[in-house]
Amino acid sequence: MYENLETAQSPEKLKRVVIDPVSRVEGHGKVTLLLDEDNKIKQARLHIVEFRGFERFIQGRPYWELPVLVQRLCGICPVSHHLAAAKAIDQLVGVDPENLPVTADKLRRLLHFGQVLQSHALHFFHLSSPDLLFGFESEISKRNIIAVLNDYPDIGLQGVKLRKYGQEVIRIITGKRIHGTAAIAGGMNKSLTKSERNYLQQDIEQIINWAADSIKLVKKIHCSNLPYYDDFATIPSNYLGLVNKEGALEFYHGGIRVKNPEGETIMDHVDYCQYNDYIHEEVRSWTYMKFPYLTALGKDKGWYRVGPLARINNCDFINTPLAEQARVDFKQHGNGNTVHSTLAFHWTRLIEVLHCAESIQQLLNDPDILGSDLVAQGEKRFEGIGVIEAPRGTLFHHYEVDENDIVTKANLIVSTTSNNTGMNESVRQVAAEYLSGQELTEPLLNNLEVAIRAYDPCLSCATHAVGKMPLQLELLDAEGKIIDKLVKHNTGKIEHNL
Numbered sequence: 001m002y003e004n005l006e007t008a009q010s011p012e013k014l015k016r017v018v019i020d021p022v023s024r025v026e027g028h029g030k031v032t033l034l035l036d037e038d039n040k041i042k043q044a045r046l047h048i049v050e051f052r053g054f055e056r057f058i059q060g061r062p063y064w065e066l067p068v069l070v071q072r073l074c075g076i077c078p079v080s081h082h083l084a085a086a087k088a089i090d091q092l093v094g095v096d097p098e099n100l101p102v103t104a105d106k107l108r109r110l111l112h113f114g115q116v117l118q119s120h121a122l123h124f125f126h127l128s129s130p131d132l133l134f135g136f137e138s139e140i141s142k143r144n145i146i147a148v149l150n151d152y153p154d155i156g157l158q159g160v161k162l163r164k165y166g167q168e169v170i171r172i173i174t175g176k177r178i179h180g181t182a183a184i185a186g187g188m189n190k191s192l193t194k195s196e197r198n199y200l201q202q203d204i205e206q207i208i209n210w211a212a213d214s215i216k217l218v219k220k221i222h223c224s225n226l227p228y229y230d231d232f233a234t235i236p237s238n239y240l241g242l243v244n245k246e247g248a249l250e251f252y253h254g255g256i257r258v259k260n261p262e263g264e265t266i267m268d269h270v271d272y273c274q275y276n277d278y279i280h281e282e283v284r285s286w287t288y289m290k291f292p293y294l295t296a297l298g299k300d301k302g303w304y305r306v307g308p309l310a311r312i313n314n315c316d317f318i319n320t321p322l323a324e325q326a327r328v329d330f331k332q333h334g335n336g337n338t339v340h341s342t343l344a345f346h347w348t349r350l351i352e353v354l355h356c357a358e359s360i361q362q363l364l365n366d367p368d369i370l371g372s373d374l375v376a377q378g379e380k381r382f383e384g385i386g387v388i389e390a391p392r393g394t395l396f397h398h399y400e401v402d403e404n405d406i407v408t409k410a411n412l413i414v415s416t417t418s419n420n421t422g423m424n425e426s427v428r429q430v431a432a433e434y435l436s437g438q439e440l441t442e443p444l445l446n447n448l449e450v451a452i453r454a455y456d457p458c459l460s461c462a463t464h465a466v467g468k469m470p471l472q473l474e475l476l477d478a479e480g481k482i483i484d485k486l487v488k489h490n491t492g493k494i495e496h497n498l
Contacts (some may be wrong), residue, residue: 014034014036014042015035016035017034017035017440019445019448022046022452030046031047031448031452032044032047038437039436039437039438040436040437041436044431045424046424046452054410054412055411056410057069058070059408060406061407063185063399063406064184066089066399066407067083067086070084070085071179074458077392078179081390081395082174082182083108083112084386084388084390084396085386085399086183087385087388087397088384088386088397088398089185089386090384091384092380092381092383092399093185093378094381095378100187101374101375101376103188103191103368103369103370103374104187104374106363106366106369107173107182108182109251110192111183113169113359113360114165114169114170115166115391116251116353116356116389117169117360118170120308120349120352121159121162123456124159124218124353125148125155125162127456129145129148130143130145131450132218132346133152134147136443136446136450139443158213162353165204168200169360172196184375187375187376190374191370191371191372191374193370197370200360200364204361204364208322208361211350212326214354215350215351215354217350219347222333222344222347223333229341229344230343232430232447232450232451233342233427233430233454234429235426237304237422237425239258239305239309239313240256240294240304240314240394240418241310242394243255246316248316249319249323249352250315253388255268255269255270255272256269256270256275256278256387257269259313259314262338263337263338267294272396275385275398275413276398278296279292279413280292281413287420289416289420291417292304292413292417303422304418305393305418307345307391307393307419307455307456308348309348311348312327312331312339313339315327320354320355320358320362323352323354327351342422343454345454385399386398390415391415392414392455392456393415393416395413397410398410398412416457416458419457422455423451423455426454427448427451427452429451430450431448
């Protein structure tokens with residue numbers, strides 16, 4: 001899409017525009033644009049500039065600490081890391097998903113539905129609704145939840161209360177809204193009491209109604225701005241996610257399904273424990289986040305997207321009635337075809353909020369949820385893989401341990417990492433279509449952030465790689481002058497580079 005800088009113009013002859021940091025996302029990232037003298041964009045990139053080494057931190061720790069340790073990756077989606085790690089260490093004690101006690105399985109699902117609900121509500125209402133309600137190029141003072149509460153008090157309040165309810169589900173099960181404890185190897189650490197169940201039942205009907213209303217809102221916003229909303233940051237891609245055995249939307253446990261841009265299934269119900277046979281991760285020198293792709297298709301054609309849009313595109317149906325009706329309506333909007341609009345992430349995200357609310361109600365009415373059989377045991381193994389659908393997409397946790405139950409190897413592929421290529425392609429599309437050749441202003445540059453925010457990226461989660469990641473260390477004197485610079489390249493070579 002863009003000229004090769006090495007064969008076209010030297011970078012030093014181009015203007016550099018930087019958005020740093022990208023706002024209203026979790027974590028720290030920046031966007032750089034290179035423009036020629038006519039403001040034509042020659043390069044647009046999303047850089048993840050923070051580094052976190054969790055894959056290395058957890059080596060040397062006993063495996064039973066992992067569900068508590070890895071949730072410190074994030075304060076927004078800790079439950080997803082908690083449960084993915086728990087599923088992995090289940091295997092280390094010889095317990096496969098089908099052998100988990102029924103009550104433990106349903107408590108984990110209840111916990112995860114609360115997590116997805118609160119995370120989606122936070123993203124849509126707090127982080128993205130200002131763009132959607134006030135416009136992408138609105139005044140900076142309007143781009144926050146306070147402005148939404150002032151101008152659209154009913155919408156803002158519903159968003160706050162939807163998130164609060166999801167957090168209450170988490171608190172009841174884990175003891176804390178953030179970084180609680182619940183899942184252990186082979187099960188759960190405590191039962192749900194009748195009083196706790198009754199407390200959560202009190203507001204669930206209202207939560208379902210608000211979730212349904214939010215879908216009406218996002219559909220109205222989307223459809224009133226056609227074809228803009230269908231074209232903005234839109235890129236055809238492969239889609240990856242979990243489905244259950246019947247092909248339904250699945251958050252907690254299922255097989256991997258991949259569809260190509262034409263909607264054709266190219267992988268179906270693949271055992272996620274074999275993910276290494278299908279997915280490879282590429283490292284690039286200008287970012288701390290990797291670029292996963294499907295090995296069979298190669299890095300140019302094999303990149304894929306995950307998350308709400310991928311899940312709704314991939315699944316055959318949703319097993320709760322109101323969310324299924326909303327899914328059918330969404331698919332009809334796309335004439336039954338695969339929907340590639342990046343802004344449709346918002347629409348599908350709220351369909352999932354409704355599905356979570358309905359599923360929570362079903363589980364609270366299920367007598368198994370009050371059971372006391374919580375832990376299973378099996379024969380020790382030395383490798384465990386846990387995969388779950390986090391709010392932002394498919395999340396992989398892979399651990400190996402030694403004879404002393406100490407972690408010797410860990411690999412995590414988080415949702416935002418899988419969307420890395422998609423986010424960069426969306427940024428390029430917006431830059432080329434809406435910014436190239438124009439005088440760049442702050443409101444105009446917000447279009448790039450809107451494209452990134454649609455993915456709900458968790459940049460803190462995604463920057464955990466070690467080994468071949470590039471690193472730059474600068475030594476400054478008392479006056480701030482650089483007196484030495486050490487550069488570690490993605491090849492592993494280290495050199496002084498003043």
